[in-house]
Amino acid sequence: MKQLLEGSQAVAEAVRLCRPQVVAAYPITPQTHIIEHLAQQVANGELAAEFINAESEFGAASIVLGAVAGGARAFTATASQGLLLMTEVLYNIAGLRLPVVMVCANRAVGAPINIFSDHQDSMALRDAGWIQLYVESNQEAVDTLIQAYRIAEACELPVMVCMDGFFLTHTFESVDLPTQAAVDDFLPPFHFVRTLDPADPMTLGGGSEADNYQEYRSAQQAAVEDAQPVIEAFDAEFDDRFGRAHGGLLQAYRLDGAETALLGMGSLMGAVRDVVDKLRDRGQAVGALRLRCFRPFPAQALVRYLSGVQRIIVLEKAISIGAGGILASELRAALHQAGMMTPVESVIGGLGGRDLTPQVIESVFHETSRDEMGATFRFAPDHVMPDETDHG
Amino acid sequence: MDKRDPFRHNVLTSGHRACSGCGEAMAARMVTDLIGPDAIYINATGCLQVFTTHNQQSAWQAPWIHSVFANAAAVASGVEAALRAKGKDTPVVVQAGDGGTFDIGLQCLSGMIERGHDVLFVCYDNEAYMNTGVQRSSSTPHAVRTTTSPPGRLSQGKHHLKKDVISIIAAHHMPYAATATIAYFPDLKAKVEKAMRIKGPRFLQILSPCPLGWVHDSALSVTVSRLAVETGLFPLIELEHGELTGVMRLAEQKPVEEYLRPQGRFKHLFGSKAGAVELRHLQALADARIRRYGLLDADTQWDTACAMQSVRHGRGGYASSMPTSEAVKNDT
Ligand SMILES: Cc1ncc(C[n+]2csc(CCOP(=O)(O)OP(=O)(O)O)c2C)c(N)n1
Ligand code: SF4
Ligand SMILES: [Mg+2]
Numbered sequence: 001m002k003q004l005l006e007g008s009q010a011v012a013e014a015v016r017l018c019r020p021q022v023v024a025a026y027p028i029t030p031q032t033h034i035i036e037h038l039a040q041q042v043a044n045g046e047l048a049a050e051f052i053n054a055e056s057e058f059g060a061a062s063i064v065l066g067a068v069a070g071g072a073r074a075f076t077a078t079a080s081q082g083l084l085l086m087t088e089v090l091y092n093i094a095g096l097r098l099p100v101v102m103v104c105a106n107r108a109v110g111a112p113i114n115i116f117s118d119h120q121d122s123m124a125l126r127d128a129g130w131i132q133l134y135v136e137s138n139q140e141a142v143d144t145l146i147q148a149y150r151i152a153e154a155c156e157l158p159v160m161v162c163m164d165g166f167f168l169t170h171t172f173e174s175v176d177l178p179t180q181a182a183v184d185d186f187l188p189p190f191h192f193v194r195t196l197d198p199a200d201p202m203t204l205g206g207g208s209e210a211d212n213y214q215e216y217r218s219a220q221q222a223a224v225e226d227a228q229p230v231i232e233a234f235d236a237e238f239d240d241r242f243g244r245a246h247g248g249l250l251q252a253y254r255l256d257g258a259e260t261a262l263l264g265m266g267s268l269m270g271a272v273r274d275v276v277d278k279l280r281d282r283g284q285a286v287g288a289l290r291l292r293c294f295r296p297f298p299a300q301a302l303v304r305y306l307s308g309v310q311r312i313i314v315l316e317k318a319i320s321i322g323a324g325g326i327l328a329s330e331l332r333a334a335l336h337q338a339g340m341m342t343p344v345e346s347v348i349g350g351l352g353g354r355d356l357t358p359q360v361i362e363s364v365f366h367e368t369s370r371d372e373m374g375a376t377f378r379f380a381p382d383h384v385m386p387d388e389t390d391h392g
Numbered sequence: 393m394d395k396r397d398p399f400r401h402n403v404l405t406s407g408h409r410a411c412s413g414c415g416e417a418m419a420a421r422m423v424t425d426l427i428g429p430d431a432i433y434i435n436a437t438g439c440l441q442v443f444t445t446h447n448q449q450s451a452w453q454a455p456w457i458h459s460v461f462a463n464a465a466a467v468a469s470g471v472e473a474a475l476r477a478k479g480k481d482t483p484v485v486v487q488a489g490d491g492g493t494f495d496i497g498l499q500c501l502s503g504m505i506e507r508g509h510d511v512l513f514v515c516y517d518n519e520a521y522m523n524t525g526v527q528r529s530s531s532t533p534h535a536v537r538t539t540t541s542p543p544g545r546l547s548q549g550k551h552h553l554k555k556d557v558i559s560i561i562a563a564h565h566m567p568y569a570a571t572a573t574i575a576y577f578p579d580l581k582a583k584v585e586k587a588m589r590i591k592g593p594r595f596l597q598i599l600s601p602c603p604l605g606w607v608h609d610s611a612l613s614v615t616v617s618r619l620a621v622e623t624g625l626f627p628l629i630e631l632e633h634g635e636l637t638g639v640m641r642l643a644e645q646k647p648v649e650e651y652l653r654p655q656g657r658f659k660h661l662f663g664s665k666a667g668a669v670e671l672r673h674l675q676a677l678a679d680a681r682i683r684r685y686g687l688l689d690a691d692t693q694w695d696t697a698c699a700m701q702s703v704r705h706g707r708g709g710y711a712s713s714m715p716t717s718e719a720v721k722n723d724t
Contacts, residue, residue, distance in 0.1 A: 021477035050473040055503025062463035066470025069457050072477050092459050196455035198430045198482060200395040205458035206445025
């Protein structure tokens, strides 16, 4: 049934449908509404979970770690400073191969402190061993959260669902919430084989040295890599059951016959599609590609989708200070490895909540590449008035 | 199906890599044998974790998890919540060093207690970061030599007092908090058993001599542990809901020197004027603790005034700014 819900509430409803037994969190804007809704659901008896107010995000991440090791399905959510405070534990959850699911309500990282959205927080955790799925809409957030538990538990890997703070978390959208029965059919009860249990005593998290540490790491890498077909398969199965799919690893828009591709992640892509439509109407051969799954990085799928284009513009809301665009760099490596020399323009924008308007996106398309000048990336222009981009 | 090894009954089995005479290993053996294998153990990073697990080997014959240094109490909170959600009441036990309790783990521990998780937190207090090579912690007593509080021309060792962590814990409306040490097994046993009968958060601080870090003969761990109690430096107490409900009284008080002499970590205090000041201060601290907890029938004859000087200023100000009490002035 379709309902008009705030993104945070929609996510909280999706969490409820997944029947977590333990929810632990620490408040931070723009994640707060998610956990407030969950607290209310528990208070109302709608969600039968232990709701734990952690003393910090570091504690919250540790509590869900313990809960999953104790055999319970668990949920947490955070953003920005909170995600960075969790860092040590998030690496640890991944190394312990615990199927924790969390939401990152994407927010900029200080200093200067800023509560608004960009992708710097979750991008900083890209090497932690978590699957990262970036959603575009609140409907996709709901559906991806349900898929996330399925993926996490099938692969014994943690999954971070990344949704743009405010743009999604605080925006009301019409959302189709699945029924409990349908979710129960899709997502079986949690059964963790390495549960801490006196009848089958296991040691989790023991020490390891040079003799086998690298084997643990390579097994972890292989597991995350092998999650690609799983992510695709569960999105397809979700489509069969619920009539909605979100592209699995990535989603193309009007790429057929395109000479230029605009690539990005998250809520920004709605505006990108509008720009593609406008430019297509004017005879420009432009398409878009939305990366949904950033970890594992679907290099082969990207190469496949982009093999026909001559120009790629990567729009991203994060920067590796001292290097440039993160997504663009990884894409360049993937193309290079496939023997392709397609120029990749790296455009960084939308930082700290700045709006990447259709006008800005269009102006980026009309700008000539600065690669010739040796720059590996550029910042998106600040504000562009509608008429400035009217290249007719 | 019960998959336990029927021939190995201890929770902490032999063959681990602790130093000989390790007080922490002894204490952990005592505690885990008393609690038994029908419990889930959460370990902070530290010597106990390092010497019991190595590559694919484990000395634990009970479900055991280690995550990181600071978060043992929060991991335990999550495990306990999972058990509660599943309707199970398996005991949950944290084991951490003093670093994982007094310093980096204090915030998670405070959260665990404040939320009332049904967890026993055991701190093996060896008064320094031993696993990383004997650096000072906030549990290290003042004037102790560690690798990061070395004595030198301007210093007599650690410049700050041992944190009174049990008072901090007790201030959390704590159902049960107690101190114990390896030399007094019946006392330790009674406290572990009592802790296991109580619901909610519980805390045990177990003084665990470390021959490596305290620089004493590894055959003397139990002796040193006993002297810590007999001198009044480490009172054995119980606190319930913040109230003192039990003390182990002393028949007589031994001078702190008997405790300090066998330990190389105090060696620099003997034979110098500046060291004598610190020895007097350590004696005064013992006296103050005896008085505070009523460990002797008669009031002690020792002066306690200089125990009140709790803040020491580092680098140069240490020894010179020290003597404040009349007793110190009279004696030096
Ligand atoms: C975040 C973090 N900082 C530092 C360390 C390094 N470290 C490992 S164990 C340890 C000291 C442990 O001291 P304590 O808790 O007293 O236990 P002990 O080894 O003395 O039993 C330190 C500093 C770490 N593992 N993690
Ligand atoms: S260094 Fe100390 S605490 Fe660590 S194993 Fe050796 S004796 Fe035990
Ligand atoms: Mg220690």
